Amino acid sequence: MTSVRKLLYSKKIAPYVFVLPFTLTFAVFFIYPLISTVRMSFQDILPGQVKWVGLSNYRRLLGDKVFGQAVFNSVRYMAITCALLIPFPMLFACMISSKSMRGAGVFKSLYFLPVLTSVVVAGLVFRMMFSELPGALMNSILALLGKPPIYWMKMEYPSLFALILLCCWRWTGMNMLYFIAGLKSIPAELYEAAEIDGANAAQKFLRVSWPLLKPTTIYVLTISIYAGLAMFTESYMVFGNNTSPHNYGLTIVGYLYRYGFEKLRMGYASAVGLALLVGAMLINLAQLSVTGAIGPRRARV
Amino acid sequence: MTRSVPGVRRPLDKPRGNLVASVILIAFFSILALLIMVPLIAMALGTLKGGAELWRNGLNLRPEFGKWSLKSWRYLFTGITVDGEPLPHSYFTWFKNSLVIVALQTALTLFISSFVAYGFEMYEFKGKSALFLCVLLVLMIPFEILMLPMYVQANSMRLLDNIWGIMLPFLASVSAIFFFRQYLSGLPKDLLDAGRVDGCNEYAVYLRIILPIMGPALSSMSVLVGMGAWNSLLWPMLVLTSMSKYTLPIGLNTLFTPYGNNYDLMITGSCFAVLPILALYIFAQRFIIDGLTAGGVKG
Numbered sequence: 001m002t003s004v005r006k007l008l009y010s011k012k013i014a015p016y017v018f019v020l021p022f023t024l025t026f027a028v029f030f031i032y033p034l035i036s037t038v039r040m041s042f043q044d045i046l047p048g049q050v051k052w053v054g055l056s057n058y059r060r061l062l063g064d065k066v067f068g069q070a071v072f073n074s075v076r077y078m079a080i081t082c083a084l085l086i087p088f089p090m091l092f093a094c095m096i097s098s099k100s101m102r103g104a105g106v107f108k109s110l111y112f113l114p115v116l117t118s119v120v121v122a123g124l125v126f127r128m129m130f131s132e133l134p135g136a137l138m139n140s141i142l143a144l145l146g147k148p149p150i151y152w153m154k155m156e157y158p159s160l161f162a163l164i165l166l167c168c169w170r171w172t173g174m175n176m177l178y179f180i181a182g183l184k185s186i187p188a189e190l191y192e193a194a195e196i197d198g199a200n201a202a203q204k205f206l207r208v209s210w211p212l213l214k215p216t217t218i219y220v221l222t223i224s225i226y227a228g229l230a231m232f233t234e235s236y237m238v239f240g241n242n243t244s245p246h247n248y249g250l251t252i253v254g255y256l257y258r259y260g261f262e263k264l265r266m267g268y269a270s271a272v273g274l275a276l277l278v279g280a281m282l283i284n285l286a287q288l289s290v291t292g293a294i295g296p297r298r299a300r301v
Numbered sequence: 302m303t304r305s306v307p308g309v310r311r312p313l314d315k316p317r318g319n320l321v322a323s324v325i326l327i328a329f330f331s332i333l334a335l336l337i338m339v340p341l342i343a344m345a346l347g348t349l350k351g352g353a354e355l356w357r358n359g360l361n362l363r364p365e366f367g368k369w370s371l372k373s374w375r376y377l378f379t380g381i382t383v384d385g386e387p388l389p390h391s392y393f394t395w396f397k398n399s400l401v402i403v404a405l406q407t408a409l410t411l412f413i414s415s416f417v418a419y420g421f422e423m424y425e426f427k428g429k430s431a432l433f434l435c436v437l438l439v440l441m442i443p444f445e446i447l448m449l450p451m452y453v454q455a456n457s458m459r460l461l462d463n464i465w466g467i468m469l470p471f472l473a474s475v476s477a478i479f480f481f482r483q484y485l486s487g488l489p490k491d492l493l494d495a496g497r498v499d500g501c502n503e504y505a506v507y508l509r510i511i512l513p514i515m516g517p518a519l520s521s522m523s524v525l526v527g528m529g530a531w532n533s534l535l536w537p538m539l540v541l542t543s544m545s546k547y548t549l550p551i552g553l554n555t556l557f558t559p560y561g562n563n564y565d566l567m568i569t570g571s572c573f574a575v576l577p578i579l580a581l582y583i584f585a586q587r588f589i590i591d592g593l594t595a596g597g598v599k600g
Contacts, residue, residue, distance in 0.1 A: 014503035018420020022473040029470040033450030100322035118532030120550040128360040135358030230443035260449040
């Protein structure tokens with residue numbers, strides 16, 4: 001017994017004891033599920049019977065029009081949110097860090113408030129603001145513009161607008177904070193040198209801030225791509241559940257949820273999940289090689 | 302996260318500035334602040350208007366002072382409806398369930414993740430870099446992709462409808478491990494040897510010497526983990542099946558029915574669910590922001 005104790009306390013074994021909780025979690029809740037989802041993707045699973053079907057789930061996926069629409073919706077959402085939630089927060093961060101700005105702290109605190117609200121609370125509030133009732137907020141704005149009320153969540157672009165607005169509302173402040181933190185790490189001497197050389201505000205942004213914010217930008221872009229492609233709860237909350245008219249709100253994860261948890265076709269759902277995994281990794285690898293980061297490690301560290 | 306160096310002025314500290322630019326900037330950011338506050342103001346107003354009005358008009362910004370009452374709040378706290386009828390609801394059961402999960406998950410995640418981070422940072426051992434690559438791998442793969450096989454796994458481990466099922470997969474949290482490791486890398490390694498000379502074994506060095514000086518990192522992470530647990534919807538929704546075990550987000554979501562009979566409770570309950578985090582934010586703003594931005598700063 002004492003020898004076991006001694007071994008456990010030795011400098012050789014102790015490191016493995018320290019990382020054991022992660023190793024176990026990784027094995028039980030990551031690697032095993034990953035392997036089992038790969039296995040399930042080659043099976044047709046009905047309660048009580050499992051059949052190996054080879055590649056037929058994947059073949060079906062390729063011809064599945066609804067899956068195509070889910071992919072289109074997710075990619076479109078990801079592209080729009082990335083296009084909005086990187087340049088604008090970066091610009092706002094530069095503006096709020098400007099030497100002419102007063103009371104920046106108060107504004108930063110206010111912009112951060114949406115990050116504190118959960119998807120559930122934000123989703124319920126947005127759903128009731130985008131309600132089809134004539135008195136609801138968005139329809140009252142239309143009324144002010146002299147337009148009749150519309151069924152926001154039953155139309156393609158209005159409902160997309162609601163989802164995008166929800167995303168921008170929640171993340172503008174957060175992304176601004178990333179960029180403000182990035183700007184703070186740029187040495188002030190660089191700006192002073194640029195000023196001595198006669199650079200104006202735009203030149204200082206283009207020649208100093210923008211290139212030196214690159215690591216922050218890559219980081220924000222990487223997480224935005226993943227979050228955009230894996231979006232589900234926002235749509236689930238704003239539409240009230242996982243169904244939406246003409247599948248306007250259906251995302252890839254929503255499709256996985258539909259087959260995995262609603263229709264209990266776990267084989268097909270697994271194929272959907274793996275398609276998303278491969279797609280997300282390919283897009284991010286492409287992004288990281290285009291933006292010049294050597295690998296994901298460098299973007300994070 | 303950046304330390305200010307004496308003699309170097311940050312752009313923010315500069316006393317000079319252009320008055321016209323100041324006015325334009327402040328006007329611009331005030332408008333942005335107002336826009337961002339709109340949903341929160343609409344929600345706060347909604348708590349004062351009563352369920353019937355919410356059902357008729359949804360949420361909007363019209364103040365309608367004449368219709369204000371605290372009846373929704375009274376219903377939330379007493380279970381007595383507008384008509385004076387008792388109609389008990391489960392809001393505070395969900396609230397209590399969420400509090401229990403937040404407390405347990407935060408305490409356990411901090412302890413376990415800092416324990417693992419310590420192992421990664423302070424020792425050299427075989428397979429370390431491969432294992433840390435696994436941490437990064439988990440960090441990169443969205444949970445949603447694995448939720449189905451994780452659910453199957455939780456089912457086979459009899460963890461469904463059980464609060465441990467909600468917590469167990471996330472106690473060795475990769476983002477916390479990553480954050481703590483970064484913090485630990487800034488500490489001098491001599492501390493360990495000093496502890497060993499004093500007769501501490503490997504675990505006592507962690508418990509007695511390292512854990513106490515990790516205070517700031519632990520505070521940042523506790524706020525983050527707690528906030529995540531308080532707000533989390535998807536995984537708890539998959540794991541829990543009985544209504545008496547629901548967490549607050551799941552419970553609130555069940556109140557949204559097409560009949561609109563619960564809108565007063567739903568909006569007032571949503572507002573009240575944000576308040577604990579808001580209070581925390583007011584006291585611990587620094588910690589929250591440091592923790593959340595840690596990933597992007599180091600570049």
